Amino acid sequence: MATLPAQAFSVKAYQNQAEELIKHYLLAEQSIPYTSVVVGIFFCKMVYDLTELVSSFHFETYAALTKLQRIEWNNRGISTAHAIFITFMALHFVFWSDLFSDHRHDGLVIFNRSPLSDFGLGVSVGYFLADIGIIFWLYPALGGLEYILHHTLSGVAVAYSLFSGEGQLYIYMVLISEVTTPEINLRWYLDTAGMKRSKAYLINGVAIFLAWLVARILLFIYMFYHVYLHYDQVVQMHTFGYLLVFVVPMALAVMNLMWFQKILKGLQKTLAKRQ
Template identity: 30%
Template sequence: MQWTGLTLPKNKLKRKDQVEWHSRVISSVHAIVLCLGSLMCYLELKNKSREALVSGYAISPDIFARIFLGYLLYDTTNMLAYYKYLGDKSAIIHHVIFACAAAYVLRYSIMAYPFIWLSLCEISTPSLNLRWHLAVTGQKDGSLYLANGVLLTVLFFASRVVSYGAGMWHLWGLRDVWAAPGQPPLNPFLVGLFFLGYLLNLYWMQAILHGVLRALSRSKPSKTA
């Protein structure tokens, strides 16, 4: 994309913004693929036993978990290669931790059902990236930026707060399966990692909510004396 200029806007961007633009386009494509994967995983697992939801091989979760792991490896490499522009230590650490978690899941063929609601979280990613695209091209004051901000808030809340929270509750109800003797030893640690991810989403939710409320307040017409 760097060589061809593919996906870049007509107005010229700084080198830093060009690199991030491409990175975010790939992020959005990956998010759409994972949302499709979430649906396919659900269709495959909806009539399975409690044990099969946690332990055992399933085709769709295996395929899309590998895509997810591949993206994490790509994005981490990209951030390191363009550290001058994309350097974010917390994001790199986040990617490394979840890449290890994904590799663990694939190694033992576990947590197939949780992958449904975990991958569904990506449904808000295209809106998040579009928000950045609009901002960097000077469209922060437009109606599209505001509408996208509201959409981002709704999608983030529905997927990363409601769906994720319901998924964690469901997973806790399956603790007799994933914590049973003979299961992979780090399963409780993995569930704890999912819980920390939920807390992080709650933190991001309040930040997004504050941002959209500020945008809505700016969009209101000022009163005339």
């Protein structure tokens, strides 16, 4: 019986050490960029396994898929979860929070950051690393060169903004475009389940068109206009960051326009078949 207090003391000591580790290292501002990337990677693994587990029990279509199709099914679960998370984070910082407001007097908008904004970008970096890894592993089954280019540009821009603290506002503006990802993935799920002629497929097509128009066309125009208005701040960024503000959004904008043309043609074909 005399050993119980000693054991309790030992457990308490380990608990205190763990709390100190979390407080002074894992949650310390200087450590958040690194720990959040690790969190993002583990988040992807967790969602992949959870998607596989839930789909195995609740979707009959899943059991009939090939191994490669099941991998893509699970991987789309990851991209959907990341899209939901980062869209809410981006909307919060761009439209609801005052972190990047022009009315703040604690520094230039282009250099503003916070532990929460760092954490959001870090999780996103972890996602891009995990996703581009699986794309390379199964290349070209899950996407061709355009997907590699998209993920590379996005990942480099997000990582630079995370570790330098520059231009986080514009990164979050671009990340709002992830709002289109769940609709794109749902379209793939409906197609794989043989529901191309369903009403849900048609509604999904219209939703993709509208979301893409707002988040990947109009919002990019607004971002370039914001850069124009704050150009005196943008030029104070390091050369690499300055180039990223222009090169990455412009490259993504071109790809968005190309994909938007395909989306428009696909929607026109779907509507024509229903007349």
